[in-house]
Amino acid sequence: MPELPEVETVMRGLKPVLEGRRLVRVDARRADLRWPIPADLRQRLTGARVTRIGRRAKYGLIDTDRGDTLILHLGMSGRVRVDPEVDEKHDHIVIVTDEGRRAIFNDARRFGSVHLCATAAVESHPLIAGIGPEPLGRPVDLAAFKGRAAPVKALLLDQRLIAGLGNIYVAEALFEAGVRPTRAGGKVTMKERARLAAAIPAVLNRAIDKGGSTLRDYRQADGELGYFQHEFKVYGRAGEACVGCGATIKRIVQSGRSSFYCPACQK
DNA sequence: ATGTCCACCTGCTGGC
């Protein structure tokens, strides 16, 4: 589920559950996900009060009054359930607050991760230090495309250039900008870059808005992909008619991953 | 530096 909008949705869902609350129990039910789960997770978090819920790129951030930040990555299949009625396979981390509310991190494929880091050092954490600027709340800068031979799809997926895009929203943003995923970054014109710079936050914000409304409806922090999927214009729609022109959406494989685009609308 | 590929892991779907 997890590109920027899904992570944002999950963290927004956790905010009313965790923020300001004291954690009375934090358990890890296995020793590692993608990376080892900190052995002192329980010790450092039990009894701490959550001061802030945030996000950086696709990382969820939970700050505590002890100066620690829990850094959470959802990987490919990570989900968070709030106050679930039943346990599920792959429930790895359980957080219980002083109000008795529970947040459970479930990740079947275990590509997700959990780290603990001093709050003041989050931006210099090895996994976060190299990440590029956030695409929301400030202009997206695509100057780094200059001179690059790699396909624009690969550049947009590179978290060092822009934070938060994944396979789905890259496809959607490229469609909205009318640019084919195969174009070399350096050959994307200034005009196209400007369209892309506008399309990226637009697509992400629409997805967040959808997630938010679903979140309110279901009172869940479960960022399950599904909110926005009915609004995808190209992703997963190979063989279907383009919503813009009726041409058939194509699927190609770039560096082992699916790309979808309209051969007529995207140049 | 840049571009490309692989590995990590489980679950689901569709074809046979």
Add this chain to the structure above:
DNA sequence: TGCCAGCAGGTGGACA
């Protein structure tokens, strides 16, 4: 509760 191939939202690290 059939089997197998192919697919899936990420990304660090190893290569040329």
